Amino acid sequence: MHEKAMVRSGYDAIAGEYWTTRSEDSEDVLLLREIADRLPEGARVLDAGCGAGVPVAQMLSRRFKAVGVDFSTEQLHLASRLVPDLQLVCQDLTHLGFRSNSLDAICSYYAIIHIPRREHEAMLRDFYRILKPSGLALLCLGANDLEDDRQDYHGVRMYWSHFDAETNLRLLRDCGFEIHWSRLVEDSTSPGSEHLFVLAQKDRAGD
Numbered sequence: 001m002h003e004k005a006m007v008r009s010g011y012d013a014i015a016g017e018y019w020t021t022r023s024e025d026s027e028d029v030l031l032l033r034e035i036a037d038r039l040p041e042g043a044r045v046l047d048a049g050c051g052a053g054v055p056v057a058q059m060l061s062r063r064f065k066a067v068g069v070d071f072s073t074e075q076l077h078l079a080s081r082l083v084p085d086l087q088l089v090c091q092d093l094t095h096l097g098f099r100s101n102s103l104d105a106i107c108s109y110y111a112i113i114h115i116p117r118r119e120h121e122a123m124l125r126d127f128y129r130i131l132k133p134s135g136l137a138l139l140c141l142g143a144n145d146l147e148d149d150r151q152d153y154h155g156v157r158m159y160w161s162h163f164d165a166e167t168n169l170r171l172l173r174d175c176g177f178e179i180h181w182s183r184l185v186e187d188s189t190s191p192g193s194e195h196l197f198v199l200a201q202k203d204r205a206g207d
Contacts, residue, residue: 049111
């Protein structure tokens with residue numbers, strides 16, 4: 001099965017249970033404060049790979065004009081019920097249709113790691129394009145070198161692909177982002193599994 005088809009069908013299949021696995025008070029989700037405190041009320045914020053919208057998009061929608069993007073239709077169906085104020089878009093994160101300079105911030109939790117890493121640089125450049133000048137990005141990326149991994153996950157086959165932390169930080173800088181901080185954070189649903197979280201910012205001039 002093609003990588004993306006595996007991810008899409010897998011998250012469709014586990015939609016009913018997966019959204020219950022994360023909580024608002026876990027270390028990774030609490031990092032949202034780092035971006036929320038830097039944004040004005042009503043800012044337009046994208047949750048890239050929003051799934052069922054809980055808890056990330058749900059928390060963002062309390063203060064901001066949140067938009068959720070995912071390519072799992074079952075996850076989006078749940079999000080429409082669980083976070084009714086959330087604007088939803090069914091798209092692949094590597095083919096986003098947003099206008100340039102149209103978003104104040106992008107958050108992405110545990111989504112980029114399911115995209116073939118050969119597509120990561122182009123996707124990050126597109127994130128940079130759609131952010132407004134000085135726009136912020138809070139991204140969950142891989143912490144180790146993993147080109148192609150396929151394992152059972154919540155009872156379905158799942159795919160992962162990512163670079164190591166140093167390479168991810170270099171890619172972000174090559175795309176034009178300024179790195180405010182980067183941290184290795186344990187996945188709250190998988191003890192012992194760390195991911196790289198990065199707070200990055202687009203240049204004020206928007207070049």
